[in-house]
Amino acid sequence: MADLTTNFIGITSPNPFWLASAPPTDKEYNVRRAFEAGWGGVVWKTLGEAGPPVVNVNGPRYGAIYGADRRLLGLNNIELITDRSLEVNLEEMTRVKRDWPDRALIASLMVPVNEDSWRDILRRVEDTGCDGVELNFGCPHGMSERGMGSAVGQVPEYVGQVAHWCKKHSSLPVIVKLTPNITDIRKPAQAAKDGGADAVSLINTINSITSVDLDLFSPEPTIDGQGAHGGYCGPAVKPIALNMVAEIARDPATRGMPISGIGGVTTWRDAAEFLALGAGNVQVCTAAMTYGFKVVQEMISGLSQYMDDKGFASVDELVGRAVPNVVNWQDLNLNYVAKARINQDECIKCGRCYAACEDTSHQAIAMSEDRVFTVKDEECVACNLCVNVCPVEGCITMEPMAAGAVDPRTGEVVREDYANWTTHPNNPGKCAAE
Amino acid sequence: MSDRMLDPGIAAGRLEPEQLSGNFSDLHPPLDDHEALVAADRCYFCHDAPCITACPTSIDIPLFIRQIATGTPEAAAETIFEQNILGGMCARVCPTETLCEEACVREAAEGKPVLIGQLQRYATDTVMAQGVHPFTRAAPTGRQVAVVGAGPAGLACAHRLSMHGHDVTLYDGRAKPGGLNEFGIAAYKSTDSFAAREVDWLMQIGGITLETGKRLGRELSLAELREGFDAVFLGIGLGGVNALDLAGEDREGMRDAVDFIADLRQAEDLAGLPIGRDVVVIGGGMTAVDAAVQARLLGALNVSLVYRRGRERMNASRYEQDLAAAKGVRIITNATPIAVHGNGAVREVEFEYTDDALTPTGQRFRLAADQVFKAIGQTLEGPDLPELDGRKIAISGAGRTSLPGVWAGGDCSAGGDDLTVTAVAEGRDAAEDIHASLGAQA
Numbered sequence: 091m092a093d094l095t096t097n098f099i100g101i102t103s104p105n106p107f108w109l110a111s112a113p114p115t116d117k118e119y120n121v122r123r124a125f126e127a128g129w130g131g132v133v134w135k136t137l138g139e140a141g142p143p144v145v146n147v148n149g150p151r152y153g154a155i156y157g158a159d160r161r162l163l164g165l166n167n168i169e170l171i172t173d174r175s176l177e178v179n180l181e182e183m184t185r186v187k188r189d190w191p192d193r194a195l196i197a198s199l200m201v202p203v204n205e206d207s208w209r210d211i212l213r214r215v216e217d218t219g220c221d222g223v224e225l226n227f228g229c230p231h232g233m234s235e236r237g238m239g240s241a242v243g244q245v246p247e248y249v250g251q252v253a254h255w256c257k258k259h260s261s262l263p264v265i266v267k268l269t270p271n272i273t274d275i276r277k278p279a280q281a282a283k284d285g286g287a288d289a290v291s292l293i294n295t296i297n298s299i300t301s302v303d304l305d306l307f308s309p310e311p312t313i314d315g316q317g318a319h320g321g322y323c324g325p326a327v328k329p330i331a332l333n334m335v336a337e338i339a340r341d342p343a344t345r346g347m348p349i350s351g352i353g354g355v356t357t358w359r360d361a362a363e364f365l366a367l368g369a370g371n372v373q374v375c376t377a378a379m380t381y382g383f384k385v386v387q388e389m390i391s392g393l394s395q396y397m398d399d400k401g402f403a404s405v406d407e408l409v410g411r412a413v414p415n416v417v418n419w420q421d422l423n424l425n426y427v428a429k430a431r432i433n434q435d436e437c438i439k440c441g442r443c444y445a446a447c448e449d450t451s452h453q454a455i456a457m458s459e460d461r462v463f464t465v466k467d468e469e470c471v472a473c474n475l476c477v478n479v480c481p482v483e484g485c486i487t488m489e490p491m492a493a494g495a496v497d498p499r500t501g502e503v504v505r506e507d508y509a510n511w512t513t514h515p516n517n518p519g520k521c522a523a524e
Numbered sequence: 525m526s527d528r529m530l531d532p533g534i535a536a537g538r539l540e541p542e543q544l545s546g547n548f549s550d551l552h553p554p555l556d557d558h559e560a561l562v563a564a565d566r567c568y569f570c571h572d573a574p575c576i577t578a579c580p581t582s583i584d585i586p587l588f589i590r591q592i593a594t595g596t597p598e599a600a601a602e603t604i605f606e607q608n609i610l611g612g613m614c615a616r617v618c619p620t621e622t623l624c625e626e627a628c629v630r631e632a633a634e635g636k637p638v639l640i641g642q643l644q645r646y647a648t649d650t651v652m653a654q655g656v657h658p659f660t661r662a663a664p665t666g667r668q669v670a671v672v673g674a675g676p677a678g679l680a681c682a683h684r685l686s687m688h689g690h691d692v693t694l695y696d697g698r699a700k701p702g703g704l705n706e707f708g709i710a711a712y713k714s715t716d717s718f719a720a721r722e723v724d725w726l727m728q729i730g731g732i733t734l735e736t737g738k739r740l741g742r743e744l745s746l747a748e749l750r751e752g753f754d755a756v757f758l759g760i761g762l763g764g765v766n767a768l769d770l771a772g773e774d775r776e777g778m779r780d781a782v783d784f785i786a787d788l789r790q791a792e793d794l795a796g797l798p799i800g801r802d803v804v805v806i807g808g809g810m811t812a813v814d815a816a817v818q819a820r821l822l823g824a825l826n827v828s829l830v831y832r833r834g835r836e837r838m839n840a841s842r843y844e845q846d847l848a849a850a851k852g853v854r855i856i857t858n859a860t861p862i863a864v865h866g867n868g869a870v871r872e873v874e875f876e877y878t879d880d881a882l883t884p885t886g887q888r889f890r891l892a893a894d895q896v897f898k899a900i901g902q903t904l905e906g907p908d909l910p911e912l913d914g915r916k917i918a919i920s921g922a923g924r925t926s927l928p929g930v931w932a933g934g935d936c937s938a939g940g941d942d943l944t945v946t947a948v949a950e951g952r953d954a955a956e957d958i959h960a961s962l963g964a965q966a
Contacts, residue, residue: 158565438633441571461574481568482633 092397094390096130096405098370099263099288099348101221103130103194106393106405107361107386110352110373111135111198111224111267114383116172118182121195125186127383128390131194133291133373136171136226137179139201139211144170144233150311153300155326162380164326166300168311168318170232171200176214183218195219196265200226200238203248205255212260222263225252225287227278228294230271230321240294243269246281253285265350268292268334270327275334280343290338291350291373293331295321324376328354332367336416339368356385358392365405366412420511427497427504428472428488430454430465436485437463443476443486451475468498529801529825533869533894534777536798538823544794547821551712551847552642560646563639564593570629575640578627580940580949581608585624589643600647602658609683609952610676612652612722613705614945615645616713619810621843623945652721657728662689664731667962670695670753672740675703676944677759677934679726680951681958685757686731688959693753694732697739703761704935705944707786710814712821714789741907750929755958758909758917758925758932759951762902762942768806772864781805781815781899788818800895803827804873805853806861807899808838813845815897816853827853828891830873832860834880862888870896904936913938923954931958 094105108131109115109124116135124132138144146169155164172179187195197215201207215223226233227243234241242248249266256264266282268275270293279290297319299309309317331353338344351369355361356377364372377385393405402408432443432455439461447455454469455476465476477486491497493506511517528538539547555563567589575585583604591600604611618624620641628637651658667690671682674696682692700706705719727734738744740760749756765780767773777800791797799822805812808831816829829848831838835857838845849855859875860882866872872890879885904916910925911918916938923931933950940946 159562438629439570439574440568440629441573442568445571457572461572 092394092402092404094130094393094397094405096371098194098350099222099265101131101194101196101263102192103371104192105130105386105390106365106371107131107389108133108194108196108350108371108373109378110375111196111226112375112379113167113169114375114378117174117179118186121182121186122189124378124383125190125193128386129193129383130371131196131221133196133198133224134179134183134220136198136200136229137176137211137215138171139207140176140214143173143175146170146173147313149313153310153320155300155324162376163324164298164300164322165324165376165379166298166311166320166322167295168231168320171226171229176211180214180218183220187219187221194221196222196224198224198226198267200229200233202238203242203252205259208252208255209259212256212262216260216262220262222265222288223256223260224265224267224291225256226267226294227252228267228269228292230269230295230297231319240269240271243267243278243294244272246277249278250281250285253282253287257286263288265289265291267294267352269294270330270334271297275337276341276344279338279347280341283344283347289348289350289370291352292338293327293334293353295323296327296330298322323354324380325354325356325360328356328360332363335364335369336367336413339410339413340416355389358389358396361389362393362396362408363412365408366410367416368410368413370409371405422510423508424511424514425505425507425509427491429467429470429491430472430474430476430486431489432463432465432476432486433484434462436482438482438485439463440481442479442481446475446479470499526823529823532801534798534800537795538799538801539795541795544822548711548715548794550715551710552645554649555639555642555646560592560597560643563643564589566630567593567638568629574627574629575624575638578623579607580623580943580946581614581952582949583607583611583644585640588647589638589640592643592647597647597650598654598656598658601651604644604648605651605658607952608945608948609680609726610705610722610944610948611644612648612725613676613714613719614948615641615648616718617705617709618945619841619843619943622841652725655725657725659683659687659729661686661729661731664691665689665962667691667754668693668752669755669757669958669962670749671757671759672744672749673697673703673759673761673934673936674701674723674734674736675759675761675934676705676947677761677951677954678703678757679723680948681757681759681931681933681955682732682951683726683729684952684955685958686729688955690731690754690959690962692732694734695738695740695744696734696736697742697763699736701734701736703759707789708782708811708814709785709789709944710818711789712818741905746908746927746930750927754929754962756930757923757951757954757958758930758936759934759947760904760906761935763905764903765898766901766903768861768898768900770861770864772866772870775864775866776869777866777893777895778864778870779895779897781807781811781897782902784815784897785811785818788822794822797822799824800893801825802892803895803897804891804893805829805897805899806873807831807901808833808840808857809899809901810840810844812897812899813840813848813853815899817848817851819895819897820851820853824895826892828856829853830856830859830861830875830891832858832878832882834858837880859889860884864896865890870894902935922957923950924957
């Protein structure tokens, strides 16, 4: 079994699966159960300033999007930072860290944007023995109205400033948690790096209204007939998160900066994808909230098996492996030609590929009287829609054409060499091929 | 096992009332809301879906299932009823395993089709429970159509004609409408007087006058009907029963299976219904299975279903055969009855084994029998009918008979399987043809 021990900015944990700062990590009771279940680390739910804690709504905090059989695909929340006192949280963190020294314990923090506030809380947090801090610049609801959370994360200058204060007043590793509610994720990441942060974590939740009650005409979750936007997370946001992680991993200004990947990690496979795109570990919330802490055991066994299969001795060998293959569109090889192939032995004759292609794509699938579906190579542009809508995995595949063959669609010979848009004759701004 | 199951002869009350009510409860309990959503989610919404092609009434199954999945079972029901006004009964009695569900691509993929029949019942039950009838009549045309037979074909025909604004007089020879929905079919497929409730619901369309106790050839003559109405539809089913033509066929205890089933369907108290200890059913169709299974459910100790050909030739579907076996019916194939023995009442039936070409093998056996149900097919009865094709009314196109102005459909007409759903399709299509022809005359 592969060794999943992870060293993330100097913080070791027995595996790369951390629980994100969120309801599952709000108190000692939950965190102990999480560690007993096998989680490698925990980012304790965000601490605020000393004094009276924030209050939460007393109605529903969550809304959800479902797939088949009420499989939860997306979760939205309007919960604020911890609503328990700072002192209680710090005491509990101290006890937990003492009893679980091999697990990562990170304090998530959110206080107003002034140096004194950050200095004060950092001092108190350091006394718990925790391994690092994560600056919550992501929370998109409630706290942002008070000038914190995503209100900070959306202004790169503030991000850099606070990161700088934290490094100045604490020896703890600093992770900056980024909000996805911004046009270009690379800007706050770069600001965090420039401010001296050790790492970024992303994504926090996405501004969202999950649904509308069509009787009350109120957004869900509904509080006394009204609703506010919340933060969206869960499997549905993974593609957005993967892209943002990759953007930071491959941007020259931030390349190499440690990333803690967050956003819809539900299975070991999701985690491996984040790692391959440059994340040094992952943080999980919705999967635990949906299925309980035990899910980590599948993540651990699955990632181990995958690493064994691949011959990876450590998580580091997987981290970033896919980053060089993330390119801009203009760099894609236009000489690569593929065609859809339908495996007739696997086909169950539902005809979804035909309907999709005939109605919405390139009319490249033929349907016979007896429901045999075949690809018309002379029309197929290899768009992949048939693969995506086919209910049988592996029934339709995209097969590359061999160099030298003639593409029946274009009548042109498939070339072996690589050529992209930058040198294409149709590109008005093309540069001469070298 | 209750003590009374061992009592010889034909006796009532072999089982306690609680056992009987359990035995005759819904074969497939209705899906609840969550089960329906889970089942509906499995539909792939196929293009030009094979299930639609396999349905004799061509219900748009993927559409109605999607309507269920999106929380609008009422819209789903309308999709069903547009094609099949008896969609509620068909959801209960259709041999879906040889129709829509056999064609379902998930049957091909996994051997587990989408539960189309049960989803159809979910949708139709929802609307019928609301008492809503989703169709309204067109403006009256003043045309009069006689529909003879208030079974599935006649009801479907009458409803469609009424929707088009024609006035329909619906005749039936029995005291109650419904035909085989009411008097045939196993009781556990149509519980809580569903057949009668469905007719009441269907009649909400208006414009249909029901006249019971009117039989063609007795109270009604086809000539007079043709005289008095603009068109006539015959959905008279098969009133006669084939005989075994055996010595001893008139012994006490020998009965037609259809009569037994009709008595059972109409019984107020199943505990009062007598049944033999040793029951033999002769035949291999749905009627034979319905009789055999219900004999067991009434408390018969030994029930044998004997069919003269091989199992694969039985008209009862594999599913029905397995149901019978699961209920404790012994299925014997390749055996032809050759004599009924007894002294006044039947005591034994003697059979001879045959090969698949029905050639006798000379090997014989006897089965003890207090009661024998004959289920070897029904025949068309009645005088002055239109021309026949074989033993049924010859039709061309959408139920046109040899007589101008006379249409036919359902079991009495040639072509098509003798299924409720086929009868509905034929009645509906004949109504559309009648409507078109009446319009052409105007």
